[in-house]
Amino acid sequence: MHTSTALSRIAPSQTGAMTDRAIALREAGRDVISLSVGEPDFATPAHVVAAAKAALDAGDTRYTAVGGTARLKQAAVLHFARDLGIATQASQVLITAGGKQAIFNALMATVSEGDEVIVPSPWWVSYPEIVRFAGGSVVPLITHAKDNFRFTAADLEAQIGPRTLWVLINSPGNPTGACYPAETLLAIGDVLRRHPRVMVMSDDIYAPIRYGGGAHATLANLCPDLADRILTVSGVSKSHAMTGFRIGVSTGPEWLIKGMEAVQSHSTSNPCSISQAAAVAALEGPQDFLLDWRERFRARRDMVVRAINAIPGLATPVPDGAFYCMVDAAPLMDRFEHDDGKLALHLLEHGVALVPASAFGGRDGFRISFAADDARLEEALRRIAKALA
């Protein structure tokens, strides 16, 4: 075995592991409802699929520019302005194989041994692993259910030290659904002005899936004077039900975009040409169906929150965005030797696949993804109630 030190610093994705286990049980004939995956169950819009087919028919099957086609960069510029209120230009945009590759490229392009990255927890599983893979240290910024899993500007400032390089902000957040209001982001902007070395990665991939009113709040829009140290990550995976297409779009200062592109040029090269054509249709085509999807997610969220909070020993705050609930099961953890992996396995035995909170840097609970159809969701909640009765 000759594995690298970089590999020794990371573990495979636990959300993926739970999904794989659920698939294996299903293949063995068991009825398992998976609430572990982070993807909308809606069909990819027909006009997007049509654009992919047209690209194939047109022979759009060759390498493109490493950082993406001019056409998709132009659509991304439109998307950042229209949906996130961020004025940018093609030279400050990178197209990647999913939002994940943008985050990977950015951390690989900037983090050196000993650099610290502040990651709010509970976190999206890949953040700390990519930081460690790049040689950095993760500084957790712990958030709590009582605060709807949001940190304050003062909480953040308390974690900033001389080696802090990045702060990650994910709003709406996976796995908590937390959204940061403009006033908190403005206060965070003030903190950043006091710490000129610190950069911010704003992961806005769930931006269209917000349940409160008003415009989406994001740092690059609210604090344009800080734009030269903000990378905003977005994409079509979650918003347009295009997880399999693998397209992410990000914008930031030119030096960073160039560095990210250099990493990409020696790993995957360009994102899939056909997927890029489909993403142009997604970003430039009609957006009104997103409102309908959001309302359907909202109804499911309300149903899940009601059902979970009615089960003795379980509690969850109301998520403001995305399609996840972080459920606290602390009062029940004696039964599971205070190991929420055992709790998740118990629920799997009862036919529901969920990811334990510890996979996200949390504890004593699990994440529900409510991107599943209503009937399956209702049945899963009945099974959870029964399993924990």
Ligand SMILES: Cc1ncc(COP(=O)(O)O)c(C=O)c1O
């Ligand atoms: C918070 C967050 N950021 C980024 C991503 C990456 O999305 P993509 O599928 O576009 O790589 C995900 C996907 O689960 C996510 O939850």
